[in-house]
Amino acid sequence: EEGPSLSQRLGALAPPQRFNALLDHIRRHTATILALPGLEAIDAHRGFMEQGLDSLTAVELRNRLSTSTGLTLPATTVFD
Known part of the structure; x- marks a missing residue:
């Protein structure tokens, strides 16, 4: 059984x-996509692209965040 949802x-x-x-x-999902050891490896003060995301991994991050939040996020979410 899964734990409480992100919203909860x-x-x-x-x-x-x-x-x-x-x-x-968000940092945890980003670290997972980039195969980094943990969320601490992601600097919240730097842009996603500066930390190694490209267009394909940006779409993957958007998809993961859409799934985990239940929100429909635009394709440009990571770039905004």
Whole structure:
């Protein structure tokens, strides 16, 4: 059985904690796609392309985030 959804986890947090939890979620997926050891390897202050994402891995990240959030995200999400 799966644990609580991302939405449920975020909803259980105080607003200031939600940002960091969502940021960690995005960093974790990015690190996985880039085959990096963990979310700590992703610098939240640098752009995705600077950290090694290309157009194909950007689409993969968008797809993973769409699936994990339940949102329909535009193809340009990672570039915006």
